[in-house]
Amino acid sequence: MEEFNVKNFLFSSSATVYSTSKYLPLDEKHPCIGDAITNPYDTIIAQPEWNIILLRYFNPVGAHKTGLIGENPIGKPNNLMSYIAQVAVGRLPYVSIFGTDYDTPDGTSVRDYIHVVHVAIGHIAAMKQFEMNCGLKIYNLGTGKECSRRAGNLATVYADPTLAAQELGWTAQRNLDEMCERRKS
Template identity: 50%
Template sequence: MANYTVLVTGGAGYVGSHVVVELLNQGYTPVIIDNFSNSIKGSGSKPEVLLRIERITGKQVTFYEGDIRDKPTLQNVFKKHSFTHVIHTAGMKAVGESIIMPIEYYNCNVGGTICLLEVMKEFSCYNIIFSSSATVYGPPDFLPIDETHHVGRGITNPYGKTKYFIEEILRDLTTADKNWNVVLLRYFNPVGSHKSGLIGENPQGIPQNLMPFVSQVAVGRRESVKVFGTDYDTPDGTGVRDYIHVLDLASGHVAAVNKASEGCGLKLYNLGSGKGYSVLDMIKAMEKASGKQIAYNLAGRREGDIASMYANATLAETELHWKAERGLDEMCEDLWRWQSSNPNGY
């Protein structure tokens, strides 16, 4: 195996920490940069995460505290390591918050990416794997949604637009300069945690995503879940989404590192399970995993929500030799192990 040294931006966050564990387990050398200053509703990266990664892997983690918008800090990190790849997971990620704070989202997500790309070019590191999102598709014209679906139309929030704009920047970059190899990973909905229960999703404030909220109800931190929309054209009337185990997501990043190493140019892949589960399906699965009854209240639709969204992930299976291996029960069991072991997060 090639000895790749991989900078993971946002490597102390939810997805980033699981990616770092997978890289270490596969024999790569990850280096983390994270500023620990997630927005109020962000994923809540904390210094404790680094100690837990080391406990899980038995390996030391190289870490720098810094913001990717701070060019001198980035340059200093690049001077100390000969990076072969960057996995770019840093960014603000709460949909609702992005509507209230659009300038901050554009500054952090788009501005931070441009700064990162400038420093990568300066140090001749031309391989980047970017954490994009299924939000770039907007409302789906067909299901399951594949990579041929149009992007950028009907995106309802600044968070999704920042992902779309960054994709376009990276697309233009590969057109202009053939040195670059870019893999865009369009995540669906990550769920679960590492088997150890030591690292997991740690939302600050009120969780913006369904499953952290459901698990907090199960552990007694919150009274009930509000289910928005009960009259969608779905089997039980509630919204249907594609959920993917965070460990499957992490292994997808390692597969993407290997793809970039082939000199792939621009590639884009859905990372999803290919299955749709409703809100009520997810609540029932969490009840089964936790052995707790989860109270929920039915409410009207939220503006901007869509009925169903799930992936066709066959391109990733064909080209990355990757597919989601873990099912719904395992996602919920692992989420419950994390939540019950860490009822208040890190």
């Protein structure tokens, strides 16, 4: 990296780094799993000329109208939206929705879904921060809206995307119904 003078890093992460919810919505300061073990602040202190941006996605779903980005899982889908899509096109026979044991109104987990196009737009907005020598920045990419499981899920996880809106000028534009639609534009 030194040879090519690479000083800017954009890391795609996910909300799965967060530990059990201490408060909601989850903001960028929420405790992470293994926070005491690894911390990117050490890298910034050791290399102050570096800029590192961590984008934490909350359940990306959907596809671009061209089909070039989006969900086409190989093997077993990893989330409910992928499963539904696979059943809709006949690749899987049915959708099973599990559980009523979460501490939520209906007993199922609560999620924040974001469209893949908005994740891509969030990347572009984040890269502009490199021009300002941002140091280390962490942004949640989510809608900030709860949607009501899958085994091993935390009961409730949804983003506080305020920092991304304030510093990147970025907000997700589609609600869950719109994410499920096949868009022509």
